[in-house]
Amino acid sequence: METLVVGRITTVFGVRGWVKVHSFTEQVEVLCSYKPWLIATASGIQQLEIDDWRRHGESLVVHIKDIDDRDLAQTWCGNDILVDKGNFPDLNTDDYYWHQLEGLAVIAHHEDQQVRLGVVKSILETGANDVLVVKGDSESIDREERLIPYVDEFVVKVDLAEQKIDVNWDPAF
Secondary structure (H helix, E strand, O other), X not given: OOEEEEEEEEEEEOOOOEXXXXXXXXXXXHHHHOOOEEEEEOOEEEEEOEEEEEEEOOXXXXXXXXXXXXXXXXXXXXXXXXXXXXXXXXXXXXXOOHHHHOOOEEEEEEOOEEEEEEEEEEEEEOOOOEEEEEEOOOOOOOOOEEEEEOOOOOEEEEEOOOOEEEEOOOOOO
16 A cells, blocks of 8 residues: 555644644645545554544644544644545546656756756645756756746646656756
């Protein structure tokens, strides 16, 4: 099973087993649809069920099943929430989860040349559009970091099978 961190239990909320959760998902509520939650604890991965939840500002508060005590709920705080990647819904063609893009090689096509710029280290959400953070590696033309907007003008093709992204980008940038 391959897992991905999708949130974090941050602190207790009230005295009846509720905890605050910070979601790393674009739509905060989606986190509650992933079942089961796998919690990365100091003693290993443990399964956790929630039986109620509600939005609380930009985050969530959730009730942990069978826990109605603040001190017991506190033991779960500070831990990451993981889910099996197999639980993610299929996307439309040409849509990708960020975790699918991270680690892909980025190949620039510029003036009839193909140049490896590096690999996708992360993705930034800027509001206007997402941005690929591409870091040069041992196979790239340099070790520079480049920020490439994830828009059709620059991202020509994503090929998960070949583990690469073709971009229309001047390597001098």
